[in-house]
Structure formats: C-alpha cells, structure tokens
Amino acid sequence: MAREYKITSLRLADLEKELNYLKTTREREIAAMIAEARSYGDLSENSEYDAAKNEQAKLYGRIAEIEDVLSHAVIIEDENEETGRVGLGCTVVVEDADGNRTQYRITGSQEANPIEHKLSDDSPFGRAIVGKSIGDTFVVVAPSGSYQMTVIDVTREG
Numbered sequence: 344m345a346r347e348y349k350i351t352s353l354r355l356a357d358l359e360k361e362l363n364y365l366k367t368t369r370e371r372e373i374a375a376m377i378a379e380a381r382s383y384g385d386l387s388e389n390s391e392y393d394a395a396k397n398e399q400a401k402l403y404g405r406i407a408e409i410e411d412v413l414s415h416a417v418i419i420e421d422e423n424e425e426t427g428r429v430g431l432g433c434t435v436v437v438e439d440a441d442g443n444r445t446q447y448r449i450t451g452s453q454e455a456n457p458i459e460h461k462l463s464d465d466s467p468f469g470r471a472i473v474g475k476s477i478g479d480t481f482v483v484v485a486p487s488g489s490y491q492m493t494v495i496d497v498t499r500e501g
Contacts, residue, residue: 348415477494
C-alpha cells in the first residue's frame with residue numbers, strides 16, 4: 344500500500360512549482376555543466392564531470408521524491424472540521440506546567456519544520472494533541488521524557 348502524504352494546498356503548489364523548476368531550468372543548467380566538463384577531455388580524471396554527474400543524480404532523486412509526494416498527496420484542508428478540535432491544518436496555543444505558552448501549527452510530515460513551529464501529526468506531540476479541544480490537558484511521550492500540556496486555543500486557517 345502506498346504511503347499518503349498529508350499536505351496543504353499551499354505546499355502542493357510549492358512542490359509543483361519546484362518540480363517545474365527542476366525539470367526545466369535546473370535540468371538544462373546541469374546538462375550544460377556536463378557538456379562543459381566533457382569538453383575538458385579525459386573523463387576518467389575529470390573532477391568537474393564527476394561533480395556535474397553527482398548534481399544530476401541529486402536532481403533526479405529530488406524529482407522522483409517530489410513526484411512520489413504529488414502522486415500520493417492528500418490535501419489536509421479537506422479534513423478541517425468546525426468542531427473546535429485539534430486536527431491537521433490547525434494552529435494551536437498550548438501551555439506547559441510552568442505556564443509558558445507556545446503556538447504550533449499541526450501539519451503533515453512533508454510540511455513539518457520544528458524551527459518554524461510546524462509539527463507533524465505523526466510526531467509525539469502531534470499524536471498527543473490531535474483530537475483535543477480547548478481546555479484539554481494531554482501528555483506528550485517523547486524520547487526525552489513525558490511532559491504535560493494544556494490546549495489554550497485552536498484556530499483554523501482557510
């Protein structure tokens with residue numbers, strides 16, 4: 344069974360744009376790099392040629408990755424409900440036991456970026472909070488240990 348990638352329509356558009364860039368502009372740039380490196384002669388000791396071929400391999404790997412995501416994408420905005428419960432696409436404000444508040448966006452794994460406070464529904468935090476409502480307390484079981492949080496606010500974009 345193929346894996347489903349839960350993404351927003353905005354992320355879908357970004358991936359389609361990146362794929363188009365990779366298949367057109369970037370592919371031509373790398374082809375030019377390979378052609379130039381070939382012109383230097385002996386390919387067996389040509390570091391420019393090796394570097395260009397490595398770039399080409401990375402390019403084709405990224406194209407395959409994006410095509411896989413796009414072919415198995417599930418748009419998460421469709422899952423949004425007006426129930427006030429935490430789900431994919433929600434922005435939540437949570438409070439820890441010390442009274443510190445933090446805001447997170449619950450996303451699919453393809454959009455997760457902890458630095459930007461975008462957490463996957465597959466993460467320990469995501470699994471613990473999905474389905475909760477304002478005022479609910481939940482326990483996150485993480486590799487670094489368990490901790491308790493309380494849902495302060497839940498909003499949906501779109």
